[in-house]
Amino acid sequence: MTSVRFASGLLAAGMVAASVACAPTAQRAIGQVPVAATVSQPPSETLSTLLEQALPNVKGKTFTSMIVSFPPAARAAPHRHGKAFVYAYVLEGTVRSQLSGQSVRTYHQGENWVEPPGAHHVLTENTSRTQPAKLLVIFVSNTGDKLKVDDPPR
Incomplete structure (x- = not known):
């Protein structure tokens, strides 16, 4: 029974991770806080x-x-x-x-x-x-x- 719960927990965690990884950067959220997209700065002089x-x-x-x-x-x-x-x-x-x-x-x-x-x-x-x-x-x-x-x- 413990191994079934553990496997179910791993499966659920994997599905959440996959859905976050596949979501567009601007729409990803972790606990309702959007993940910021990185903005590259132009080089400087x-x-x-x-x-x-x-x-x-x-x-x-x-x-x-x-x-x-x-x-x-x-x-x-x-x-x-x-x-x-x-x-x-x-x-x-x-x-x-x-x-x-x-x-x-x-x-x-x-x-x-x-x-x-x-x-x-x-x-x-x-x-x-x-x-x-x-x-x-x-x-x-x-x-x-x-x-x-x-x-x-x-």
């Missing part, structure tokens, strides 16, 4: 500092140059560059960019843009799904300021 140097003739200001590399389909989180003046030049690929209050622009190799101090950079992304993109970015900032501050997650 990487920053490599080339030069950081105090400006000798402008007290309290620093010149910084960086290479910003975007793998295919990479997107930067919305961010600001504090009080820094920013110059960006596309070394490779194509980058879509938008500052708050402005329209989206697409920049190709050899093109450039500037960002005034305090600008909110709401979009920066590599438009290609197969080719990398690369920027040379120059900052003139207050010495000691952070050069990139991502928006807090929502």
